[in-house]
Amino acid sequence: MEELLLSRIQFAANISFHILFPTITIALGWVLLFFKLRFNATGDDRWMAAYQFWVKIFALSFGLGVVSGITMSFQFGTNWPGFMETVGNVAGPLLAYEVLTAFFLEAAFLGIMLFGARKVPNWLHTLATFLVAFGTTISAFWILVLNSWMHTPAGFELRDGVVHATDWMAIIFNPSMPYRLVHMLLASGLTVAFLIVGVSAYRRLVGDTSKGVRLTLKTGVWMAAILIPLQIYAGDMHGLNTLEHQPQKVAAMEGNWNTGPNVPLLLFALPDEEARENRFEIGIPSGASLILKHDPNGIVPGLNDFYAEDGTALHPPVSPVFWSFRVMVGTGVLMLLASWGTLIALRRSKGVDNLNPWILRGLVAMTFSGWIATLAGWYTTEIGRQPWLVQGVLTTEAAVADVPAPMVATTLAAYLVVYAVLLVAYITVIFRLAHKSSKSDERPHSGAAQVALVPAE
Structure with a gap:
């Protein structure tokens, strides 16, 4: 049990760190495409200035997401060999599809997107931005297909304890996949919206009075205000789907003991x-x-319905699921109040220039609220599946490797230290970029402006 608990914590630490960065890149790629298309249509340099700034954060997020994703994939062999031994016939191809259809696409065009603005025609640079954004979304699609299948497995049969695919369409479009995919894409959009709003508000507070900052702040606020009602509706639909297929998880979310x-x-x-x-x-x-x-x-349904005859609980740990769900919902309510409240304030003050500084400080405080909501939702989903790794097919305990607890604890400590340093560095770099940009007098001059990780000399 000690090895199981430590291995679970280690995988949770890895995936918690990893998910932060795809949550940004999935939606930020489309926001960058929006900035570029607006520049192409209007010739307004403010849109290109926004592109130049946010493409740096996209590149930083993309790099950390790739590296942490590779580390996470190693865990299937080192800590969870039973997973691939049992369901590898489904999980392996789905992970391969993600690499073949998404990662190669992103890798092929990312260089053009970041460094090719002066070297290729404008239409090709715009196309590269679209293909990278499309690639991040396709990547999310395949990963969420696998994750959804683990919650609501379909299209397979068991032969000697090993899963074999019988219907790939049923596997891909399993009962929870559409709800989980929409919920995650909207979560990514909200994460990016509040990141843009928070960083733009920070730039405004440190003295950046450029029109580009006003533009990005308003874009982020409108994006958040539109997406949060959609997310509330999608979350409700996802909850009803979970009630149908995983009632014990819903019972834990609600803290309800008696049906x-x-x-x-x-x-x-x-x-x-x-x-x-x-x-x-x-x-x-x-x-x-x-x-x-x-x-x-x-x-x-109540939790008391999910006990074996010997008294063993067949439901997830209640307190973590109960509280993580409330953190997610509470953060969503704050997002709703912040986005709609800021829209009202913008209308009353007639623009960003007249916003109360305390509103700007509040928006800065909400910069990474999307991360909090995403992680809380992720914990609700994944802890809520316990004791199953694949619902009704493979238990978490059956999949764990027989690795000595001290070894798992040592690697866990190393991961936590590295991830803490990287996370602090990532956040520091974002705000330093924002501060540096607010003090810079440089502005893009045309569509041929250099889009790179550092300003062109």
Whole structure:
């Protein structure tokens, strides 16, 4: 059990660090394409200035995402050999499709996107930006296909304990894939929206009065304001899908122990798994039934339905799922208030120039709110699948490697130190780029302006 717990923590640390960067690059690639198309259509150098600044952050995020993704993939062999031994006939091809259709596409055109603005025709540079953005989305598609299949497996049969594919269309378009894909793409869009808003607000606070900063701040605010209602709706649909296929996860999210109607929506509680009850509950009467069944009298599953005859829990750990879900929802509410509140403030103050500095400081504080919501949602999803690694097919315990606990603990400590240093460095570089840009008098002069990781000399 010690090896299992340490290996789980280690994989969680790896994937938590890795997911931060694709969450940015997936949507930021499309935002860069938007900036470039607006420049092509209007000839307004403000759009090119925005492109030049944000393509640097895209490149930095892309690099860290690739490196951390490679490290994470090693874990399948070092810590989780049972995963590929059992489901490799499905997981292997899906991961290969991601490399063949997405990674090569990104790698082929990333150099043109970053360094080719002066060396290739403008249409080719724009095309390269589109293909890189498209590649990041296709990459997300294949990874989410595999992850969704692990939650709602379909299109396979077991032969001697090994999974064999029988229907690839059923595997790819498994029951939870469309909901999970949309939810993740919108999460990426919100992450990038608040990153753009926060960094632009910071640039404004440190003295950047250029029109380009006003443009990107307003673009980010509008992007967030449009996407957050869509995300709330997509999250609701995803929750209903989860209720159908993984009711024990929903029961843990709601902290509901007994199946029945009129289940309250708990705002606060301390789940007690030994006593099989909650302590210090604060909730909205019938709220969970109304949300999950669209009927206050709707029957919501309870955790007590998911115990084996010997008393073994067949549901996930309740407290982590319960609280991570509330962190995700709470962050989403803050996003809604921040984006719509800023839109109202922009209208009343008649522009970015007249915004209250405290509003700008609040937006800076929300810079990485998308990361918080994404990680909380990811923990809700992945911890909520326990004790299964592949729902109903392979348990987490059955897949773990027989590696001594001290060795796992040592590598875990090394990972945590490296990731902490890289994360601090990443955030520092972003704000230093923003500060440097705010003090620079350089402006792009044409569509042939250099798009690179450093300003052209």
